Amino acid sequence: MTSDPWRCEACGAAYDMAGRSLEVGLVRLALDGPEGFRLGSAGIEAEIAPLLEPCSCGGRLTPGGDAPLGSDPVVAREALIPLARRGWAVIEECREPGLSRLREVWRPRALRLLGRDEELSKEDVLELRLEQRLTDLRAEIDRARAAGDEDAAQMAHARYIELGTSYARRFAAR
DSSP, X not given: OOOOEEEETTTOOEEEGXXXXXXXXXXXXXXXXXXXXXXXXXXXXXXXXXXXXXXXXXXXXXXXXXSOOOBOOOBOHHHHHHHHHHHHHHHHHOOOHHHHHHHXXXXXXXXXXXXXXXXXXXXXXXXXXXXXXXXXXXXXXXXXXXXXXXXXXXXXXXXXXXXXXXXXXXXXXX
């Protein structure tokens, strides 16, 4: 996944929008439709900015930055939902092969985001659990490094690699 850097105006904390590709992609589809679709927030920053929760320091997130990327920004779910519904309707109707594949990749997370959990299969639920565990392990690695505990960071990283390999196998088997 390529980076899509944003920063806090107040404290300078780095954020990576790449981890929010579903949310940003649905907004882009809602606004621009499927023609010329691309990932990332470039070109729709003004529409994305109001959908982001403030930094933990209270500062506003803005696009750009060149520092090492940090955590994923938090998206204000209630503000996102109307655009996400429109974007998901666009991708459901689209027959372009690239977007059709992306729809399949995004489907479990999109259905959860849209509150349509009853449409998730048992396999989808397992995939979402694996994704959440990977996210939790990444945060554990970051916390351990921030605390200066490289041994704990390496142990969490080893678990991340093991679980990530399992996840990749499941995903490739689709």
